[in-house]
Amino acid sequence: MSDKQPIPIPAEQKWQDFRQIVLPVIVFLLCIIGVIILWWSKVSPSSVVGEARSENIILSSPRAGLLTEVKVGRFDSVKKGDPIAYIDYSMDPDFADATVEWVRAQVDLLTLTIDPMQRARTALSYNQLRLDWLNERTSVAALKIELQHSEKEFKRIESLFEDNLVSESVYNKAETNRDSYAVQVQQKTELVASIEQALREAQENDPASQLDQAQIERLDQGLSRVEGLLNDIVLYSPIDGEIGSISKQTGESVQSGETIATISSSEIKKIVGYVPQPILLEPEVGMEVEIRTRRLSSSGFFSWLGVDRQVARATISKVSNRLEAVGSGVLRSRTAYKKVLPFTIDLVDPDGKPSTVDLDGKRIKLDIHPGELVDIHFVGVGE
């Protein structure tokens, strides 16, 4: 054996060896790591898709009327009890007139049933006075409706008159008509007030006169309801949420049961999952699932790569016994069958806390919007 040392490898040769042998291996391994990260975080071969759901309230009009004001706009946040819309039901003339006429008929009937002898004996008896008071209130209510109609008619004719489309006599007639009703309402209101004053005095002087008290009270309540119809009715928000859509605007008339607005709760309470056909795995109540959001993260250096999708675990709470058709947006493209087996995953406990947990078992709240799609994996079973 020779004692001579091996020829030293020059630095240039070492660098060349590094470039040609080591560097490709390093680049290859780095690329594999990159692929693994992206695969782990982005690729979800699951064909089970879920859709986030929240409470959705349809606010509709109980009766026909006119929307005098809509207080909210689309996407406005509202709290429970916030006013949404004001509706003038007096614009439903048939209903108001019929109610007024019914009360008037009841008052007339009651007047006739009172004994004439007794009425003669106590011309200003307590009940007669109350009946007169009710009668006059009924007249005031009817006159107010007429006044509103004549007011609107006057405004309409006034605008036409300004455009020289109607004669002055028509304009004067409408004005006189309106003023006439206004005076009548004023006089009748004063009369009602004076009768009410007299009634109060008679009640103080003769508290024992209680003839047909119950009937009169009932008529009084009916009349109060009719009077209430002359005021606007306010529709309030039944939940905390956001206005999803506005179907009617201020000034539009609404029919009974017609939708005015929809309110969506911002809180996601459940996810509805869809198992497409062929159903390779039957979902069962209590089965654990992994939910993966599809949204890109808005923070972090690598957020634009979408490497930090939110992942949470939950359990299936309900499973449907029949297949349902769903929109094409939910299913993957070129899906052969358009019907799917739906199931639900509750995201909130009965006490209002989130029931979803992260991979470490810590409770987390999924950061998703109502209607957002998520991918679902059945944990521990092959799909």
Next chain:
Amino acid sequence: MDHWFLQGDYTPIPTDVPMMLMGLLLAFVCGHAIAWVYMFTHTGLSYSRSFVNSLVVIPTIVSMVMLVLSNNLVTAFGLMAIFAIVRFRNILRDTLDTSYILSVIVIGMACGTLKFATAVAGCLMICMIMFYIRVTSFGTRHRYDTILNLHWVRPAPEIGALNDTLGRHARRSRCVSERTAEGSLGMDFSYRLLLRDPSRLEDLLAELREMDGVSRVTGLKAEAESEV
């Protein structure tokens, strides 16, 4: 970053940029693996570095082609037409040249179909791969860089002395031929060497010439071989 890059594609169905990057990266990794396998399993004289480099880059280009086509038959016909026009007037003998032509066509198509993010990502990826191939001289097998011929007249058991000398100068040595001639003493050896320091070939030759029983020493640098 406000996801400005993610919104760079003006298409009816938004491009999933992370998935696109993953597709390009995975294509590169798979092509790289195939190229390595080809390098290590190839036998014969027709080995070509350019072809190996094409094996690395073509999967990425094809991946980008499919991203740009995205199930659009009209665009697919457009690609064929453009490639046919280029091919009609040019004879592309080198596979890597074809890869370059395909790259520029698909980048142009990506821009023309308003897939700007795809065009930028694909262009960067292809450029990086081409530079990577250049920097690493990818495809170079570089097993031996010197051919050494000598005549050995000493007894065969003493060949160890020769091997010691070769081992001191070369990282790898292989005796590829031994020739004996009738009526003459000794043997002609032909070695393939991968020298530790290629610039000191003359030192090796001088050392061998000074050895007893060694004559007719010739050395030939064979760095290029047939790897074109």
